[in-house]
Amino acid sequence: MTETTPLITSPEHSVEGFVREFLRELNFTQGTVLERATTNDAYLALARTVRHYLMSRWIETTVDHYRAQPKAVAYLSAEYLLGRQLDNALLAADLEEIAAEGLASLGLDLAELRDAEVEPGLGNGGLGRLAACFVDSLATMSVPAIGYGIRYEYGIFRQRFAGGRQVEEPDTWLAGGAPWEFAHPEHAVTVGFGGHTEKYTGDDGVERSRWVPGWQVLGVPYNYMVPGYRNGRVNTLRLWSARATHAFDLQIFNEGDYVDAVRSRTFAENISKVLYPEDSTPQGKELRLQQQYFFVACSIRDFVDQLLPAGFDLRRLPERIVFQLNDTHPVVAIPELMRVLVDDEGFGWDEAWDVTRRCFAYTCHTLLPEALEVWSVELMGRLLPRHLEIIYRINEEFLAQVRERSGGDELLVRRMSIIAEHPQRAVRMAFLATVAATRVNGVAELHSQLLRDKVLADFAQLWPEKFTNVTNGVTPRRFVRLANPGLSGLITEAIGDGWVTDLDRLRELEPLADDAEFRRRFREVKAANKGRLVDVLRRRDGIEVDPGTMLDVMVKRLHEYKRQLLKLLHVVTLYDRITAGEVSVDDVPARTVVFGAKAAPGYVMAKEIIALINHVGAVVNAHPDVSTVLRVAFPANYDVTVAETLIPAADLSEQISLAGKEASGTGNMKFALNGALTIGTDDGANVEIRRLVGDDNFFLFGLTEPEASAIAEAGYRPSSYYEENPGLRRALDLVASGAFSDGDRGAFEPVVANLLAEDRFMVLADYQAYLDAQARVEAAYADPDAWSRSAVLNVARSGFFSSDRSMRDYLDRVWHARPLPG
Ligand SMILES: *Cc1c(COP(=O)(O)O)cnc(C)c1O
Numbered sequence: 137m138t139e140t141t142p143l144i145t146s147p148e149h150s151v152e153g154f155v156r157e158f159l160r161e162l163n164f165t166q167g168t169v170l171e172r173a174t175t176n177d178a179y180l181a182l183a184r185t186v187r188h189y190l191m192s193r194w195i196e197t198t199v200d201h202y203r204a205q206p207k208a209v210a211y212l213s214a215e216y217l218l219g220r221q222l223d224n225a226l227l228a229a230d231l232e233e234i235a236a237e238g239l240a241s242l243g244l245d246l247a248e249l250r251d252a253e254v255e256p257g258l259g260n261g262g263l264g265r266l267a268a269c270f271v272d273s274l275a276t277m278s279v280p281a282i283g284y285g286i287r288y289e290y291g292i293f294r295q296r297f298a299g300g301r302q303v304e305e306p307d308t309w310l311a312g313g314a315p316w317e318f319a320h321p322e323h324a325v326t327v328g329f330g331g332h333t334e335k336y337t338g339d340d341g342v343e344r345s346r347w348v349p350g351w352q353v354l355g356v357p358y359n360y361m362v363p364g365y366r367n368g369r370v371n372t373l374r375l376w377s378a379r380a381t382h383a384f385d386l387q388i389f390n391e392g393d394y395v396d397a398v399r400s401r402t403f404a405e406n407i408s409k410v411l412y413p414e415d416s417t418p419q420g421k422e423l424r425l426q427q428q429y430f431f432v433a434c435s436i437r438d439f440v441d442q443l444l445p446a447g448f449d450l451r452r453l454p455e456r457i458v459f460q461l462n463d464t465h466p467v468v469a470i471p472e473l474m475r476v477l478v479d480d481e482g483f484g485w486d487e488a489w490d491v492t493r494r495c496f497a498y499t500c501h502t503l504l505p506e507a508l509e510v511w512s513v514e515l516m517g518r519l520l521p522r523h524l525e526i527i528y529r530i531n532e533e534f535l536a537q538v539r540e541r542s543g544g545d546e547l548l549v550r551r552m553s554i555i556a557e558h559p560q561r562a563v564r565m566a567f568l569a570t571v572a573a574t575r576v577n578g579v580a581e582l583h584s585q586l587l588r589d590k591v592l593a594d595f596a597q598l599w600p601e602k603f604t605n606v607t608n609g610v611t612p613r614r615f616v617r618l619a620n621p622g623l624s625g626l627i628t629e630a631i632g633d634g635w636v637t638d639l640d641r642l643r644e645l646e647p648l649a650d651d652a653e654f655r656r657r658f659r660e661v662k663a664a665n666k667g668r669l670v671d672v673l674r675r676r677d678g679i680e681v682d683p684g685t686m687l688d689v690m691v692k693r694l695h696e697y698k699r700q701l702l703k704l705l706h707v708v709t710l711y712d713r714i715t716a717g718e719v720s721v722d723d724v725p726a727r728t729v730v731f732g733a734k735a736a737p738g739y740v741m742a743k744e745i746i747a748l749i750n751h752v753g754a755v756v757n758a759h760p761d762v763s764t765v766l767r768v769a770f771p772a773n774y775d776v777t778v779a780e781t782l783i784p785a786a787d788l789s790e791q792i793s794l795a796g797k798e799a800s801g802t803g804n805m806k807f808a809l810n811g812a813l814t815i816g817t818d819d820g821a822n823v824e825i826r827r828l829v830g831d832d833n834f835f836l837f838g839l840t841e842p843e844a845s846a847i848a849e850a851g852y853r854p855s856s857y858y859e860e861n862p863g864l865r866r867a868l869d870l871v872a873s874g875a876f877s878d879g880d881r882g883a884f885e886p887v888v889a890n891l892l893a894e895d896r897f898m899v900l901a902d903y904q905a906y907l908d909a910q911a912r913v914e915a916a917y918a919d920p921d922a923w924s925r926s927a928v929l930n931v932a933r934s935g936f937f938s939s940d941r942s943m944r945d946y947l948d949r950v951w952h953a954r955p956l957p958g
Contacts, residue, residue, distance in 0.1 A: 146192050147185070154231070154238040158185045170242060176312050178244055179252035182235070183222055183315035189229045190363050194370035200956060201280045202443070207455060207953040209274065209281040209946075210439060212432060212469060213267040213462035215411070216285050216373065217259030217292075219776030221316045221360075222250055223618050224272075228363035228370075254309045255777050256316075257291035258375070260415040261693040261734075262802050263501055265776065266579075267462055269611040269802070269939040275364035275371040276613070276637060277943055278955040282443075284435035286427055287317070287358045287375035288411040295734050295773040300750030304413070304737050317375075318359045325355045325437040326381060327430055333522045338482070346479050347522035353404045354379040355434035365613050365637055376434045378407035414736045415693045416507045425468075425511055425519055432469035436476060450481055454494035458951045461498045461573070464509040464565035470496060470572045471523040471530070479522070485529070497950045498569035498576050499606075501799050503586055504697065513561040527563055531555055534571050541598065552594045570595045570602070575950045579608045580800035580821040582841065604949045607821055608800040609939035612639050614776075615806045620784035622661035623810065623931070630654070639938035642931060649928040652921070659924050662785070662811065669785040677771045681728050685767070686917055689812070690790035691732035691774050691782060694742040697797040700733060701891070702899045702906055703790055704749055707756065707768060708867040708876075709907065714762050725917045726765045730782065732774030741890065746770075748884050751876040779803075784810045787923075788913060791816035792906065794897040796841035798822075805937035811927040813916075815909055817902070821937070829933045833926040835916075837909035838902040847901065854895035857903065864903050868892070 147157040161181035162168060168177050201208065226232050236246045259265060267283065274281040293304035328349025338344050355376040362371040380401035406423065407430050418424065439457060440450070448456075461467055470492060477488035502508065517524045531554040542548050550557070554567045570576050570592055578584030584605030588596040596603050617624045617636050627635060631644040648654040666683040673679040681687075690703050707729055713719040731749050735742035753768030771778060789807030791798075791814050798820035808814060808825055815835040816822040826834040839847070858865050868888055870876075877883030891899060917923055935941075947953055 146189050151234050151238045154234045157188060161185050175252050179249045180313050180315050182249050186225045189231060190361055190370050193368050194361055197369045204956055206280045206956060208457055209951055209953055210457055210459045211283045212459055212466035213285050214465035215259030215264030216267045217264035217776060218256045218268045220253045220255045222253050224614060225363055227618055228365050230366055254312060255775055256309055257307055257775055258288050258411060260292055263463060266608055266802060271362045271373055272611040273939040273943040275362045275369055277940060278367055278369050280956055281371055283373040285375045286408050286431045287377040288408055290410040292411055293413055297750060297772050301747045302735055302743050316360055320357045323357050325434050326352050327355055327433045328352050329519055333525060352381050353407060354381045376431045378405050378430060380404040416504055416695055418509050422515055428465055429468050429520060432466045433472050436472055453491050457495055459496050461496060461569055463501045464569060467565040467569045470568060471526040474526050475522055493572055494574055496573045498573040500578055500587055503797055503799060509565045510562040516563055575604055576602050577604045577606045581605055582823050583799040606942055606945040607824060608802050609937050609942035610802050610805050611939045612636060616809055619780040620810055622664050626657055626661055639935035642935040645932035649925045655924040658928055665785040669781050672781050673771055679769050679771060681769055686725050686727040686787045687785055688727050688788040689730045689782060689786040692803050694733035694735040694746060697897050698793050699897055699899055700745055702792050704752060705867050705903055706910055707752060708870055709863055710766050711756050711762050712866050712870055721761055721765045724765050725914055728767045728769055731770040732778060734774060744887050748887055755876050783807055786812040788812060789814045791822050793817060793819050795819040795839055795844050808930045808934040811931045813926055815913060828936055829930045833929050835909045835913055837905040844898060854900040855892050857900035858892055861904055
């Protein structure tokens with residue numbers, strides 16, 4: 137790796153050069169000719185052509201990293217919600233115009249080929265998308281970094297609706313060919329599972345433990361390019377795919393059962409077969425723990441064997457690497473590194489612990505107790521017996537320290553133990569991560585505060601210096617420059633194009649908020665984006681949207697804490713008031729309420745809510761009067777590609793979680809950067825958005841976190857809101873009456889009953905405040921000039937939410953690593 141042969145130069149950066157390369161790919165790799173090529177043939181040839189332009193940068197970046205031996209960041213994430221690759225690669229390589237022109241000269245349409253790409257949906261929602269934004273920023277900032285994850289054969293399910301209810305279909309994203317990945321079976325690593333541990337006496341006379349795994353799996357790395365934006369850098373995302381080992385097969389072949397041997401191959405390969413479609417509520421399934429251990433064990437092995445020079449002294453590992461744990465999914469990497477150092481490398485325990493502690497940092501992504509991952513001791517012991525021993529010892533030493541510091545406070549010791557005793561003995565992964573990591577961060581100011589004060593309060597008392605905040609961000613390349621070419625052009629015309637990599641420069645737009653001509657052009661862009669959305673929804677979903685209406689958008693995973701039901705109660709109330717003749721269609725602005733949301737397949741209530749939204753939508757849209765001012769659109773299968781057309785068209789961004797439940801949100805940032813105004817609670821990063829864009833340009837409503845906690849403390853009674861608020865009562869009664877289910881009163885009874893009896897996320901408590909805030913929205917929307925002034929200010933003041941800034945914060949506060957020059 138130190139000496140490389142000279143590189144074949146990239147194809148010529150011109151239309152002619154591009155066309156030549158494209159035709160070569162079509163003929164030689166795709167094996168067809170222009171006249172006979174299908175759209176998919178042309179897409180694959182195009183993808184490979186673009187790849188070639190990035191290839192030499194990729195190899196150079198890899199070689200530079202190896203030569204410089206800098207401190208690198210290894211981002212460990214079980215999810216990467218990447219979105220389509222072609223557009224981003226074209227942008228990074230500065231090939232957009234050349235490709236469009238070159239393809240047109242061959243009678244091909246770039247836009248049509250783009251649409252042929254199936255996005256790799258290797259994540260559920262915000263957490264996976266965050267990982268994708270972060271690797272983009274790291275590449276663009278020339279930070280030596282590698283992303284590690286799992287190459288799921290099936291990503292997040294495809295959602296469709298049948299009778300308004302969610303149906304899940306497998307995501308066969310690899311079926312059409314996978315032009316962006318490079319398999320490296322020659323760098324496969326072996327990972328063990330199960331078996332037992334045994335004691336033995338080493339050459340040094342010291343008694344040691346070792347793991348004798350019961351079965352093994354091969355991890356094959358697949359590399360993906362992560363191109364920096366026009367900086368000559370291409371980083372690597374390395375995703376692991378599970379294969380059966382030959383030894384594994386042979387053993388069973390030798391036992392004589394061919395069919396069983398083939399079946400066991402499938403068993404091993406199951407590990408990377410499918411992404412768990414759960415968001416915020418992990419189910420604790422054995423296969424999931426297998427996935428977690430599989431990818432972190434592969435990644436640690438890979439880093440040590442491939443990226444460090446031969447003979448590297450692992451005592452110095454913390455100088456060369458920091459493993460960032462994206463939530464608890466990769467936390468089993470901590471006992472794995474201990475195992476490698478102690479069992480494989482012969483380190484003493486204390487020495488190994490000292491190294492391990494300095495190699496990890498942990499990001500917590502939740503406040504919901506049910507989202508804090510735990511693994512039963514029974515399962516951990518069966519699947520990873522040596523790791524369980526290591527975890528026990530880490531816990532023992534940690535608790536001894538707690539005992540000593542607290543003067544033997546056994547209540548505290550029990551509270552802080554990495555091993556929970558009830559309802560079953562289980563490993564608390566968030567605690568393990570907190571004990572081991574050099575830094576623990578939340579993902580927005582409020583979230584980090586609540587971690588310190590509530591979720592991890594005992595730990596924050598013990599180690600206040602460990603805790604920090606890094607507010608999330610989103611990449612301006614994908615979510616502004618690519619998703620919103622109209623706005624990007626307008627911004628660049630006004631302030632130049634430096635904002636794409638320095639988003640704070642959007643501030644320079646502020647004076648233009650007062651420029652009537654700029655606002656007019658801003659509105660023109662918004663109108664064009666709505667037009668584009670209308671086309672997409674018509675073609676994709678057969679949904680008709682009136683581009684002249686206010687677009688009121690709530691897109692995110694379906695979860696009760698996010699409160700899609702609160703939005704829906706607003707719709708039902710509007711419907712009720714108009715049909716009752718209390719509100720005239722002449723007095724309200726016409727609006728289209730757009731929902732986009734997938735529910736975890738096993739989350740029954742979330743799926744009921746989806747059905748209810750679709751049923752209410754059908755009735756609203758069919759009503760002759762109501763539908764002139766209110767329509768509901770719920771395109772199926774919300775994903776990154778949909779987000780990219782929907783968000784730039786939005787007028788109003790719905791960020792209405794119960795305060796204290798949304799860790800950060802990143803959808804909220806995408807909307808603000810695209811000039812939507814937010815209606816939102818004081819939750820997650822909404823707090824920072826509002827502080828930056830200003831109270832006048834944000835519709836705040838609802839309980840604050842301390843208020844919600846106080847109500848919960850005192851005993852929340854949702855039915856009292858029902859009893860005291862006639863509008864709310866009518867809305868809920870309407871749902872219960874069967875008005876949206878062909879008279880079937882039972883259809884949505886569980887949803888209404890749950891709101892009245894429990895309402896964990898205080899939808900009813902916030903209902904009136906939400907309606908009042910929507911009245912303020914209506915008044916504001918009636919003045920287009922004032923509205924677009926606020927919208928421009930949202931854009932100008934949201935530069936802070938670039939993931940480049942998040943990366944700078946991580947570099948300074950957590951990783952203590954630096955970009956490479958050039
Ligand atoms: C940004 C994004 C999310 C996260 O949205 P939140 O509103 O922050 O929950 C989820 N899914 C997709 C496809 C996204 O692009």
